[in-house]
Amino acid sequence: MNDFITALAGAAPLASGWAWHGVAMRRRFAAARRDPLSGLPTRAAFERRAERALARGPHVVIVMDLDGFKHLNDVFGHAAGDEAIRATAASLNDALSDRRGSIAARLGGDEFTAVVPLRDRASLPWLLGGLHGEVTAPFRHGGCDLAVGASIGACVTSDLPAPSLSLALRRADEAMYEAKRSGGGWRIADGPALTHTTTAGRRNGRPGTAGREAA
Structure with missing residues (x-):
């Protein structure tokens, strides 16, 4: 019996060590799926979750790009730009x-995305307008109130031939660029057809699809 107790006592630190190792590994995997600056999921993690979400029913896919971000960086420094990214993530x-x-993520740079369950299409303008208002509200940095603008594009998946995340992101990206060309605000992609191609998820500056916009 004494030998058995001694063996258990010796194994306890080893078991405890493996338990802590497992916790540490899970934390590392979780951190790898998060953007270190914004705390939002990375693009890869977002796409995995969003694909599953879209298969469950209608959603609105949102692409958002900050306006005036480069100017903010140039005038107030990169620390202010970093704070703008964190503030945008918090507002989102x-x-x-x-x-x-809902699933939100940072795609990279000053571009963000979200997939939101759509229960009532009539509420979509309130969602997009509220998001725009949150993101463009001033944030505090270095004793100053700073702000950025935002252009938001949205695509309703039920408008598409099939619930495709890649197609919805492209349509939302087109709508976002239409909003940006009009001075910011938000716009909803109109219809399922892509009227113009995008390059690396970005528009080429050509006329885009029609939509609805709120400043």
Whole structure:
């Protein structure tokens, strides 16, 4: 019996060590799926979750790009730009906090995306307008109130031939560029057809599809 107790006592630190190792590994994997600056999921993690979400029913896919971000960096420094990214992520989370099942992510640079369950299409203008208002509200940095603009494009997946994330992102990207060309705000992609191609997820500056916009 004494030998058995001794063996258990010796194995306890090893088991404890493996348990902590497992916790540390899970934390590392979780961190790898998060953008270190914004705290939002990375693009790869977002795409995996968003594909599954779209298969469950109608969603609105949102692409958002900050306006005036380069000017903010040039005038106030990169630390201010980093704070703008963090503030935008916080605003995005806040705007979607009451939309259960929403998934938001940072695509890179000053571009963000989200997939939001669409229960009532009539509420979409309120969602996009509220998001725009949250993101463009001033944030505090270095004792100053700073702000950026935002251009938002949205695509309703039920308007597409099939619930394709890649197609929805392209349509939302086109709508976002239409909003940007009009001075910011938001726009909803009109119809399922792509009237113009995009390059690396970006428009080529050509006329785009029609939509609805709110400043």
